[in-house]
Amino acid sequence: MKKLYVGTSWKMNKTVTETHEYISKIVEFMQKNRETVKDLDVFILPTFLAIDAALQITKSANSKLKIGAQDCCWEDSGPFTGEVSPMHLKDLGAAYVEIGHAERREIFMETDEMVSKKVSAVIKNNMKPILCIGEEEKPAQINIALHFLEHQLLDGLSRINNDDLKNIVIAYEPVWAIGATASAPLDYLREAIDFLRDLLNKKFGNNCGNDQVIIYGGSVNLESARDILTLPNNDGIFVGRSALNVEYFISMIKMAAEVQKIK
Numbered sequence: 608m609k610k611l612y613v614g615t616s617w618k619m620n621k622t623v624t625e626t627h628e629y630i631s632k633i634v635e636f637m638q639k640n641r642e643t644v645k646d647l648d649v650f651i652l653p654t655f656l657a658i659d660a661a662l663q664i665t666k667s668a669n670s671k672l673k674i675g676a677q678d679c680c681w682e683d684s685g686p687f688t689g690e691v692s693p694m695h696l697k698d699l700g701a702a703y704v705e706i707g708h709a710e711r712r713e714i715f716m717e718t719d720e721m722v723s724k725k726v727s728a729v730i731k732n733n734m735k736p737i738l739c740i741g742e743e744e745k746p747a748q749i750n751i752a753l754h755f756l757e758h759q760l761l762d763g764l765s766r767i768n769n770d771d772l773k774n775i776v777i778a779y780e781p782v783w784a785i786g787a788t789a790s791a792p793l794d795y796l797r798e799a800i801d802f803l804r805d806l807l808n809k810k811f812g813n814n815c816g817n818d819q820v821i822i823y824g825g826s827v828n829l830e831s832a833r834d835i836l837t838l839p840n841n842d843g844i845f846v847g848r849s850a851l852n853v854e855y856f857i858s859m860i861k862m863a864a865e866v867q868k869i870k
């Protein structure tokens with residue numbers, strides 16, 4: 608059975624105190640519902656400052672909730688003032704590092720070159736990159752978006768080996784659906800994810816595109832989560848605003864567990 612992924616990035620939200628409350632609730636829920644959540648991959652990406660606090664809770668409870676970061680530098684150490692090292696994140700116990708989110712690309716001018724260096728640095732440090740890709744505008748014809756996605760995905764993966772693919776999560780996040788009122792339409796999503804899987808099959812062979820973990824992010828909420836999780840070619844949801852409320856996030860985890868039984 609393929610795992611279903613339920614993850615959230617808090618972006619620049621939640622203090623260390625708030626992190627403590629939220630993570631404690633999730634850990635408690637997952638302990639009490641061990642059997643229900645056993646085949647899910649649940650992850651939370653707090654701010655850098657709160658990662659350690661989150662990990663202290665998960666470690667002391669021996670929880671399978673995974674904690675990660677929202678970005679990192681491509682170098683392990685050196686003269687990179689203000690940057691955060693992937694090696695230091697690994698040392699804390701982070702499992703995932705999100706790379707190339709639309710806000711990093713747009714507001715902080717991250718290029719595909721930087722993204723590919725970061726993906727490779729995360730892998731080198733034995734963590735899993737969550738590589739975000741997505742077209743900026745909803746085109747009249749999906750083919751235009753697919754052409755853009757092809758370049759963005761292959762550029763992001765340009766420094767990895769075929770074997771590394773199993774340690775990468777691809778987050779398909781159309782920029783026009785992030786922070787919007789609704790998620791991308793299901794048909795559109797299905798077509799884009801099929802395209803990404805075919806592309807990986809062609810580029811890397813061995814049917815790896817079919818096994819690749821691909822999740823969707825962009826205005827996922829309690830209304831849209833179930834249908835998106837149910838899409839046969841999609842492996843999970845990556846949630847922003849709607850997961851800032853811990854009860855909503857717990858509801859989404861429960862939904863994923865239900866969907867997984869019938870998928």
Ligand code: PGA
Nearest residue numbers: 785786824825826847848
């Ligand atoms: P949103 O954020 O759910 O608030 O749209 C999603 C994302 O940026 O990944």
